[in-house]
Amino acid sequence: AQSVTQLDSHVSVSEGTPVLLRCNYSSSYSPSLFWYVQHPNKGLQLLLKYTSAATLVKGINGFEAEFKKSETSFHLTKPSAHMSDAAEYFCVVSFMDTGRRALTFGSGTRLQVQP
Amino acid sequence: NAGVTQTPKFQVLKTGQSMTLQCAQDMNHEYMSWYRQDPGMGLRLIHYSVGAGITDQGEVPNGYNVSRSTTEDFPLRLLSAAPSQTSVYFCASSRTSGDYNEQFFGPGTRLTVL
Numbered sequence: 001a002q003s004v005t006q007l008d009s010h011v012s013v014s015e016g017t018p019v020l021l022r023c024n025y026s027s028s029y030s031p032s033l034f035w036y037v038q039h040p041n042k043g044l045q046l047l048l049k050y051t052s053a054a055t056l057v058k059g060i061n062g063f064e065a066e067f068k069k070s071e072t073s074f075h076l077t078k079p080s081a082h083m084s085d086a087a088e089y090f091c092v093v094s095f096m097d098t099g100r101r102a103l104t105f106g107s108g109t110r111l112q113v114q115p
Numbered sequence: 116n117a118g119v120t121q122t123p124k125f126q127v128l129k130t131g132q133s134m135t136l137q138c139a140q141d142m143n144h145e146y147m148s149w150y151r152q153d154p155g156m157g158l159r160l161i162h163y164s165v166g167a168g169i170t171d172q173g174e175v176p177n178g179y180n181v182s183r184s185t186t187e188d189f190p191l192r193l194l195s196a197a198p199s200q201t202s203v204y205f206c207a208s209s210r211t212s213g214d215y216n217e218q219f220f221g222p223g224t225r226l227t228v229l
Contacts, residue, residue, distance in 0.1 A: 034217070036220075042222065043220045044205065045220075049217060062165065090157055107156060108155070
């Protein structure tokens with residue numbers, strides 16, 4: 001079984017300050033891990049993915065995430081928040097299971113960016 | 116490339132009505148899936164397909180039917196809508212080859228059942 005826990009349902013930061021969105025996972029398999037972003041009334045956009053190569057993964061719009069196997073974590077960070085970063089962020093764990101591409105979503109973290 | 120497209124964007128149904136949510140992709144992806152998104156619950160898998168003629172159930176399949184007659188299209192049918200099916204529905208597609216599982220999502224259909 002696999003699961004994803006996003007530790008904060010809401011995070012509020014000021015523009016120009018760092019962003020940290022926390023994600024812990026459990027998986028019986030070697031996981032692939034993703035962060036997706038969803039802007040209001042929009043679909044989901046892939047921010048970045050971890051696929052067992054480098055543990056520090058760089059994504060779009062200045063976001064990055066570090067895979068820490070010992071801590072089963074995949075936290076998302078950005079050095080300096082921008083107003084356009086306000087959105088909902090989903091941490092996702094995935095594995096292949098007899099053809100089924102099983103994606104398990106976290107419950108989401110809503111990021112607010114204050115001017 | 117249009118990517119993954121979904122129609123309609125919004126729909127209001129009465130309890131007991133039926134309808135079909137359309138999903139199409141032009142990336143020649145073998146794998147397609149339907150999710151529903153409810154507040155505070157992330158996305159949950161309804162049905163999926165690994166290729167034309169092959170479908171299977173996901174986590175929350177009750178009340179929904181699917182078929183896959185072509186690689187491009189994967190419609191989701193609600194036979195008798197219920198208020199519990201009020202949700203936002205996302206279609207996604209991906210390749211079946213490769214060592215990871217990046218899925219491409221459509222813009223969603225917001226469904227309200229009265």
